[in-house]
Amino acid sequence: MHCNVPSRPHYVFRVDCRLILLAVILAPAMARAESLELIRDANFANGFRLLSPEPGKREPTGDLKPANATGTPIWELAQWNSRHPLTETAFTNVETWLTVSNAAKWVRVGTGANAGCLELGMDSRPEYDSRPRKTPAEPWTHLLVQQNLPGCPPLTDVAAFRLKLEARLVENETFKPEGYSRDLHAAQFQVVLTIQNIRRDSPGQGDYLWFAVPLFDDRFDEPPRYVNRDYAVSQGKLIFNPGAAAFTSHRLRDGQWVRVDRDLRPLFIEALEEAWRRGYLQDSHHLADYRLTTINIGWEVPGLNRAAIKLREVSLRVERAVAGAGQTTPIDGAEFHVAATGNDVDAGTKSHPFASLARARDAIRELKQQRGLPQGCVTIWVHPGEYPLAESFELTEADAGTADQPIVYRGIDRDGVHLVGGRALPAEAFAKVTDAETLDRLDPAARDNVLGASLPSLGITEYGAFPDQFSGAVPMPELFFNDQRMTLARWPNEDWAEFTQVLESGPAPWRDHASDQLGVFAYEGGRPARWLRAPGVWLQGYWCFDWSCETIRVQDIDTQEQRITLAKQHVYGLGSGNPGPRRFFAVNL
Secondary structure, eight states: OEEEOOSOOOOOOOOOOEEEOOOOOOOOOOEEEEEEEOOSOTTOTTOEEEEOSSTTTOOEEEEEOOTTOOSOOOEEEEOTTOSSOOOSOOOEEETTEEEEEOSSEEEEEEOGGGTTOEEEEEEOTTTTTTOOOOSTTSOOEEEEEEEEOTTOOOGGGEEEEEEEEEEEEEEEEEOOOTTOOTTTOOOEEEEEEEEEEOOTTOTTTTOEEEEEEEEEETTOSSOOOEEEEOTTSTTOOEEEEOOGGGTOSSOGGGSSOEEEEEEOHHHHHHHHHHHHHTTOSTTOOOGGGEEEEEEEEEEEEOSSEEEEEEEEEEEEEEEEEEEOSSOOOOOEEEEEEEOTTOOTTSOOSSSSOBSOHHHHHHHHHHHHHHHOOOSSEEEEEEOSEEEEOSSOOOOOGGGOOOSSSOEEEEESSTTSEEEEOSOOOOGGGOEEOOOHHHHHHSOTTTGGGOEEOOTGGGTOOOOOOOOSEEOSSOSSOOOEETTEEOOOOEESSSSOEEEOOEEEOOOBGGGTBOOOOOOEEEOOSSGGGGGGGSSOOEEEEEOSOTTOEEEEEEEEEETTTTEEEESSOOTTOSSOSSSSOEEEEEEOO
16 A cells, blocks of 8 residues: 655644844933023013913013013913903002002012012902803913923923922912802912924924913812813813822912922823823824923913912923033933833833834834934833744834934843744643544554644644755744743654665765666655655655755655655665665654
């Protein structure tokens, strides 16, 4: 009896290539801090430019200037939706305070011992005729001082944004007539900064979010976190308010001076990441495109309240990294983060990292295409974890930096980053083999000890194929268990099977033997008879010389004559090129 053996192998395994990601360490320029105060006229000495109370116009209507002012006002006084706005008039001087007021509002600027102090107060009852607003759509009144922040560097060039101020609640009375609702009526005092996309060639140039520092809300002992759309205007922007606890552990409600001293930069990053996650500011996810452009401080009062707060020592100072010697802070022109728990649709920041190196690479390509590499180092921080690779991670000339603008892929933990070219197979995917045809091919002693897993059910469908003839390692996926490569099934399990009788050598040029025949040899024993049911049989052997090992597919097994015909000719033919028995073992059986 004999059988032609087809060429498709049955058992397939995965490859699990564990590589440690090595940090490419390129020395970036070192840095020192350069300080820049963003707020001009912090003492309010030149007064205020009045704006029209019509929202969105920003139309000047006059000035409120102290008699001794030496320049034009830097600060604007915004009174949006006000029926009783302050108008251009002279300050009255009472002791150490310059005051402008009407029935609904007052502004007081300190002089002498109170120099640098500002008091903003509101009594909103005249604004609403003492009747509470009925719906959220009704506008509410404001009293804000605000200014532009020219010269603010992009976020990537700033080591810290240090906000300092002291605030004190000096009046606080809430009126609760019929119709009062805690959800609709309040008096809120806050510092609001605009984080804006200022890149000229960006489709999103001018787009922004509001960043709020909540100092007082009459409904709460401590104003809570609030992140939501600004519903006061159509197509509202995101308001990001991290809550008062992010800035101070003290309460203005106690009536004492409360000090705020906080680096805002980490909170700015958090605000942008949250905006991107929620679908805002989608035209740019690059920190280098964003700057602070405005600041406003003061009241929004949608309720019936009489309240006032004093401010002093207001400062917003930028600590900017600049080139210099002897320091250890790099000028990071940009940075991205990759983590095994990340998501490639996120922004690639530390708190919202990418999931793959390929996405980080593509983000840098986008960065280069949109505005070029920033000054300093572009760093891709790779967090500890396993990163499966379905295909090679390729870097080309398009991914190169320069000596002054290097691109660095760096593992945060030098021993914790693994690039895995294989697929993890869950233990529960393996079960005892019960298929009768498969069991019939196995040694009876092994049948109860063999586990199998269905790779297609795990989404693994690309296995490659055994060539008819090859040298070296089997060109197929491999299986690893506990970081150890598993031996591909073979017979015999150890050592070699031998043959001594060559029935047809095939061509043997080393001894001037020409032939167009395939190699044929005689075997002993009954084991090859089991292979007839296998979908493919390959034999690895030293067919002629002990320095030439080759794996060749079997074309035919004749169990009656006990001979095997190989499907390809061995380059040296079958035979004894040097003393010693010729030997082989069966692969994947």
